[in-house]
Amino acid sequence: MPAKTITVNLKVWRQPAKDQPGRMVDYVAKDISTDMSFLEMLDVVNEDLIRKGEDAIAFDSDCREGICGACGCVINGIPHGPDAGATTCQLHMRRFTDGQTITVEPWRAKSFPVLKDLTVDRSAFDRIIASGGYISAGIGGAQDANSILIPRSIAEEAMDSAACIGCGACVAACKNAAAHLFTGAKITHLALLPQGAPERALRVVRMVGQMEAEGFGACSNEGECEAVCPKLIPISNIAKLVREYTRAWWRGTT
Amino acid sequence: MTLDGKIPGGPISEKWERRKFENKLVNPANRRKYEIIIVGTGLAGSSAAAALGEQGYRVKLFCILDSPRRAHSISAQGGINAAKNYRNDGDSIYRLFYDTVKGGDYRAREANVYRLAQLSVDIIDQCVATGVPFAREYGGLLDNRSFGGAQLSRTFYARGQTGQQLLLGAYQSMLRQVDAGNVTLFPRREMLDLVVVDGQARGIVTRNLITGDLERHEGQAVLLCTGGYGPVYYLSTNAINSNVTAAWRAHKRGALFANPCFTQIHPTCIPVSGDHQSKLTLMSESLRNDGRVWVPRKKEDTRPPEQIPEEERDYYLERRYPSFGNLVPRDVASRAAKERADEGFGVGETGLSVYLDFKEAIDRLGVETIRARYDNLFEMYKHITAEDPYKVPMRIYPAIHYTMGGLWVDYNLQSTIPGLFVLGEANFSDHGANRLGASALMQGLADGYFIASYTVANYLAGASLSKVSTDHGAFKEAAATAQARIDQVLRVKGTRTVRQFHRDLGHIMWDYVGMARTESGLNAAIQKIRALRDDFWKDVAVSGEQSNLNPMLDYAGRVADYMEFAELLALDALHRNESCGGHFREEYQTPDGEARRDDDHYSYVGAWEFTGVGTQPVLHKEALEFQEVRPSQRSYK
Numbered sequence: 089m090p091a092k093t094i095t096v097n098l099k100v101w102r103q104p105a106k107d108q109p110g111r112m113v114d115y116v117a118k119d120i121s122t123d124m125s126f127l128e129m130l131d132v133v134n135e136d137l138i139r140k141g142e143d144a145i146a147f148d149s150d151c152r153e154g155i156c157g158a159c160g161c162v163i164n165g166i167p168h169g170p171d172a173g174a175t176t177c178q179l180h181m182r183r184f185t186d187g188q189t190i191t192v193e194p195w196r197a198k199s200f201p202v203l204k205d206l207t208v209d210r211s212a213f214d215r216i217i218a219s220g221g222y223i224s225a226g227i228g229g230a231q232d233a234n235s236i237l238i239p240r241s242i243a244e245e246a247m248d249s250a251a252c253i254g255c256g257a258c259v260a261a262c263k264n265a266a267a268h269l270f271t272g273a274k275i276t277h278l279a280l281l282p283q284g285a286p287e288r289a290l291r292v293v294r295m296v297g298q299m300e301a302e303g304f305g306a307c308s309n310e311g312e313c314e315a316v317c318p319k320l321i322p323i324s325n326i327a328k329l330v331r332e333y334t335r336a337w338w339r340g341t342t
Numbered sequence: 343m344t345l346d347g348k349i350p351g352g353p354i355s356e357k358w359e360r361r362k363f364e365n366k367l368v369n370p371a372n373r374r375k376y377e378i379i380i381v382g383t384g385l386a387g388s389s390a391a392a393a394l395g396e397q398g399y400r401v402k403l404f405c406i407l408d409s410p411r412r413a414h415s416i417s418a419q420g421g422i423n424a425a426k427n428y429r430n431d432g433d434s435i436y437r438l439f440y441d442t443v444k445g446g447d448y449r450a451r452e453a454n455v456y457r458l459a460q461l462s463v464d465i466i467d468q469c470v471a472t473g474v475p476f477a478r479e480y481g482g483l484l485d486n487r488s489f490g491g492a493q494l495s496r497t498f499y500a501r502g503q504t505g506q507q508l509l510l511g512a513y514q515s516m517l518r519q520v521d522a523g524n525v526t527l528f529p530r531r532e533m534l535d536l537v538v539v540d541g542q543a544r545g546i547v548t549r550n551l552i553t554g555d556l557e558r559h560e561g562q563a564v565l566l567c568t569g570g571y572g573p574v575y576y577l578s579t580n581a582i583n584s585n586v587t588a589a590w591r592a593h594k595r596g597a598l599f600a601n602p603c604f605t606q607i608h609p610t611c612i613p614v615s616g617d618h619q620s621k622l623t624l625m626s627e628s629l630r631n632d633g634r635v636w637v638p639r640k641k642e643d644t645r646p647p648e649q650i651p652e653e654e655r656d657y658y659l660e661r662r663y664p665s666f667g668n669l670v671p672r673d674v675a676s677r678a679a680k681e682r683a684d685e686g687f688g689v690g691e692t693g694l695s696v697y698l699d700f701k702e703a704i705d706r707l708g709v710e711t712i713r714a715r716y717d718n719l720f721e722m723y724k725h726i727t728a729e730d731p732y733k734v735p736m737r738i739y740p741a742i743h744y745t746m747g748g749l750w751v752d753y754n755l756q757s758t759i760p761g762l763f764v765l766g767e768a769n770f771s772d773h774g775a776n777r778l779g780a781s782a783l784m785q786g787l788a789d790g791y792f793i794a795s796y797t798v799a800n801y802l803a804g805a806s807l808s809k810v811s812t813d814h815g816a817f818k819e820a821a822a823t824a825q826a827r828i829d830q831v832l833r834v835k836g837t838r839t840v841r842q843f844h845r846d847l848g849h850i851m852w853d854y855v856g857m858a859r860t861e862s863g864l865n866a867a868i869q870k871i872r873a874l875r876d877d878f879w880k881d882v883a884v885s886g887e888q889s890n891l892n893p894m895l896d897y898a899g900r901v902a903d904y905m906e907f908a909e910l911l912a913l914d915a916l917h918r919n920e921s922c923g924g925h926f927r928e929e930y931q932t933p934d935g936e937a938r939r940d941d942d943h944y945s946y947v948g949a950w951e952f953t954g955v956g957t958q959p960v961l962h963k964e965a966l967e968f969q970e971v972r973p974s975q976r977s978y979k
Contacts, residue, residue, distance in 0.1 A: 121618055123616055124618045125620075127620070128618050131620055135839050135842075138883050138885045141883075142885055143885050143892075144893070146892070148408060150581040151414065151582075152623075153621075155416055155417050155505075156407075156416050178722070178725040178726070203552055203891055207891060209408065210408055210409060211409065213409065214410070214411070214529075217517050218518075218521045221514060221517070222472070222515060223471070225468070225473075226396060227515070228468070230468045231467065233467045233470040233476075233484055238482050240478045243476070246475040247475040247501060250500075251501075253506075254411055278473055281475070283470070283472070
């Protein structure tokens with residue numbers, strides 16, 4: 089599809105710092121090639137702001153190919169924008185029409201405080217993983233890799249969950265700001281594998297405990313998280329989380 | 343200064359064992375007395391923090407992004423090599439060693455490469471133990487695929503997301519040490535200087551990227567795991583925040599920089615579509631297992647690919663290199679694509695791309711098999727180009743991807759500054775002039791999980807380390823230097839943005855210091871870089887303030903360092919009057935266009951000493967000795 093040039097009207101959340109009030113500010117992005125990614129469009133807007141001596145819009149981004157999980161904003165009300173199975177950096181301007189108005193906001197969740205503009209603090213996710221989201225295998229002395237047989241279907245299912253990029257869109261989409269899909273994906277990945285079995289019960293109890301301590305909400309099974317997940321991680325991971333938690337409870341781990 | 347690689351004696355297969363035994367140890371009870379600074383949380387940094395934390399050292403781990411899980415190792419797609427010989431197809435530690443030395447065009451240190459091949463086996467075991475979901479066969483055993491430069495299958499993979507899965511494995515092992523209280527995380531911190539006291543690396547100065555505060559951190563050893571310098575070319579497959587700053591500032595403090603001109607141009611990237619582009623996206627080399635590379639036989643043929651009949655297609659890699667075919671190493675494949683495009687056979691609107699075609703594989707294996715192998719890559723391609731590679735061939739072109747050069751280190755991964763260790767892509771050590779596919783992940787984890795913990799312990803046990811606080815004069819001086827540079831950037835208040843300067847620098851580097859280099863071009867590049875650097879300090883525009891989150895200010899500091907580093911890269915390329923691996927000098931080629939090495943004069947590591955910005959650095963040479971593999975003209979025909 090040959091590229092063309094469009095103009096879009098942006099309404100962007102500007103907030104100078106963590107504990108300061110923010111507001112929506114209007115910008116016009118002119119001469120935007122439809123081959124540009126959404127973030128490249130924001131780069132162009134920022135170039136203009138800098139030339140005018142104004143503060144550029146702060147947003148996180150790194151790999152710009154949909155795998156690092158750094159980027160993410162709520163575009164026209166949808167985390168990562170209108171494309172299913174794609175991150176903000178993978179969204180291209182060909183998805184928009186000339187003259188369209190686009191609202192751009194940060195993830196909104198108590199546990200993800202806004203640091204500036206579209207940049208939020210997602211360190212709560214690291215603390216959830218640090219609460220048992222690992223397998224306690226010391227470095228060195230591991231047995232031969234092929235001595236652990238894992239059926240292909242199990243390995244593939246574990247990989248489906250392990251594909252989570254920790255972007256936080258699931259939390260941003262949820263009306264309760266729940267982190268069940270994120271947490272459930274790691275619990276599922278590790279619970280499916282024989283290597284993860286010994287710590288299975290303690291892991292789910294600790295991770296869920298940390299998730300709640302961080303202030304993430306409860307899950308009410310509406311599935312917004314699944315709908316916006318750029319890696320299409322299914323809500324069945326939450327069912328698995330609940331099942332693992334119940335199993336741990338029956339065994340007296342809680 | 344004489345460069346002593348500190349290579350252990352004895353037969354090559356016993357060198358690492360010997361070094362491990364020679365090394366001094368630190369008693370477990372004493373390890374808590376040592377504080378170790380690690381900068382970077384990619385495979386090398388995270389795995390080193392996991393290993394050292396587990397042994398009981400106190401580790402301070404710094405990362406530039408909001409979370410250690412996002413480091414650029416995550417973008418590696420295709421896989422990780424290991425000499426497991428699970429396929430029974432002739433692999434061995436010696437063969438992986440041989441392939442890597444040959445693939446590096448005989449510019450790597452044999453002993454390092456052999457150790458890497460030995461450790462490759464342990465890495466796979468370690469990763470499986472920590473739950474990395476590698477691809478499996480129906481019987482439950484691990485699967486393998488092939489990569490360029492090898493005639494067997496030794497690459498382990500997790501779909502097209504191997505880097506992600508390995509990084510998350512190392513990240514989880516590292517967080518386990520955070521959980522245990524052995525590792526302290528410092529996210530959103532950028533290292534701005536290395537602090538050297540009495541000739542030893544004793545700390546760093548960082549900028550807190552949220553508050554803008556400069557912070558001082560003291561330790562008994564510093565490990566730089568900060569990756570490569572690909573974005574000196576502006577457009578590359580590297581991430582937006584990948585940069586040379588930490589390595590460059592360490593270089594300015596006395597660490598030698600080795601072989602900066604050895605840069606890798608990856609043959610299969612999505613082509614450039616316009617000036618707005620902020621980065622290029624790699625399409626994994628693993629695609630060359632099933633994809634066939636071709637261009638039309640007729641010059642400037644504008645027919646759509648499906649209308650070009652088989653006999654009018656030129657599968658030029660299969661034609662030129664029948665024994666390796668589409669799986670020749672990266673440098674060879676990249677040059678071959680450039681050659682076809684330069685001759686007018688390139689395709690696409692710009693003529694700067696070639697086809698990577700899956701039709702034959704889809705017909706032979708079925709679309710479901712191809713989907714299982716590469717679906718995430720095909721999806722990624724579709725997002726960017728709006729074309730469906732299941733139906734039309736991909737269009738690809740070479741792009742900057744990896745940098746083999748880096749800070750000089752000895753066999754112990756220690757730089758020329760005692761106490762400063764450099765791991766992973768940030769050092770120069772294992773890949774010579776060209777890295778083979780699926781070897782970067784291997785090196786990052788070998789350095790971090792299995793090497794640094796032994797060699798850092800040996801250093802700590804043997805070094806005489808005085809008590810140093812962050813009030814020491816060296817800390818104050820380093821912090822003042824970092825502050826002065828920030829002030830300088832903010833003071834200019836010019837008219838051109840940092841990105842404009844970066845893009846201009848990238849054009850110079852790609853045009854003159856890219857895939858084909860000449861003496862006159864390199865001389866011109868050096869002049870242009872100097873002029874651009876002067877312009878930068880006169881006319882750069884940075885808005886916002888220092889005492890707040892300000893990504894543009896961070897970016898300005900990094901581009902300022904690239905402006906200095908680029909000159910060293912070009913100088914290194916100018917001094918190396920030969921072609922080898924990723925360094926191709928047009929004056930030095932065989933009649934059929936292959937790289938012509940000059941082992942009589944250039945079989946050495948070129949390590950540069952900083953003498954000031956814009957002044958001639960001093961070259962130090964570490965001679966390369968080949969006792970196992972006899973250097974020969976590399977042939978993949």
